[in-house]
Amino acid sequence: MKPLKRPVKTMVAEARNRITEYSAAEAMDLHNQDDVVIVDIRDIRERQKLGFIPGSFHAPRGMLEFWVDPESPYFKDIFGQDKRFILHCASGWRSALSAATLQDMGFEAAHIDSGFNGWVEAGGRVEKPEPSQ
Numbered sequence: 001m002k003p004l005k006r007p008v009k010t011m012v013a014e015a016r017n018r019i020t021e022y023s024a025a026e027a028m029d030l031h032n033q034d035d036v037v038i039v040d041i042r043d044i045r046e047r048q049k050l051g052f053i054p055g056s057f058h059a060p061r062g063m064l065e066f067w068v069d070p071e072s073p074y075f076k077d078i079f080g081q082d083k084r085f086i087l088h089c090a091s092g093w094r095s096a097l098s099a100a101t102l103q104d105m106g107f108e109a110a111h112i113d114s115g116f117n118g119w120v121e122a123g124g125r126v127e128k129p130e131p132s133q
Contacts, residue, residue: 012093015100020110024118027086031055031124037078039064039087039109041098042116046090051126053088053119061094068107079107088112088119 022030030036031053038056040047041064052058057078059067066074079085087095087102087109095111102109112118120126 008093012096015096016113019096019099019103021096021113022086022110024112024114024122024124027088027112027119028122028124030084030086033084035083037081037083037085038112039085040116041087041089041095046116048129050116051128053116054125054127056088061089061098064098065101065105068102068105085109086112089115091115091117 027038031038032055038053040052040056040058041061042058043060044058047058059076063074066072067076068079069075070080085102085108087099088111089095089098092111092113092115095115096113099109099111114121
């Protein structure tokens with residue numbers, strides 16, 4: 001296999017150099033502030049299996065740009081609010097790329113550098129979804 005010109009590790013490192021990152025502990029301090037929205041970009045199956053940060057808004061990575069863009073038919077009103085948006089995935093790679101992409105769009109978003117795993121390791125509260133009937 002021919003080597004990639006820009007492997008994902010390189011892309012994540014470049015994204016992290018130009019976005020705002022919060023540690024899990026910093027995100028926990030910001031979590032309950034009225035002007036902060038924690039955005040979970042993980043797949044729905046990850047949320048169902050592992051739980052989620054209480055009060056977080058779920059925006060799957062595949063729809064994020066469409067939900068943020070007010071010109072998109074998929075726009076979600078939450079992204080039109082004057083809030084600070086902090087993204088997270090499982091370990092910080094997807095959310096770093098997503099925050100950089102949103103920044104390229106002109107939308108300000110930061111991310112949790114260690115993702116949901118870091119949140120759990122730091123003792124952050126986690127909610128589990130209700131079991132299906």
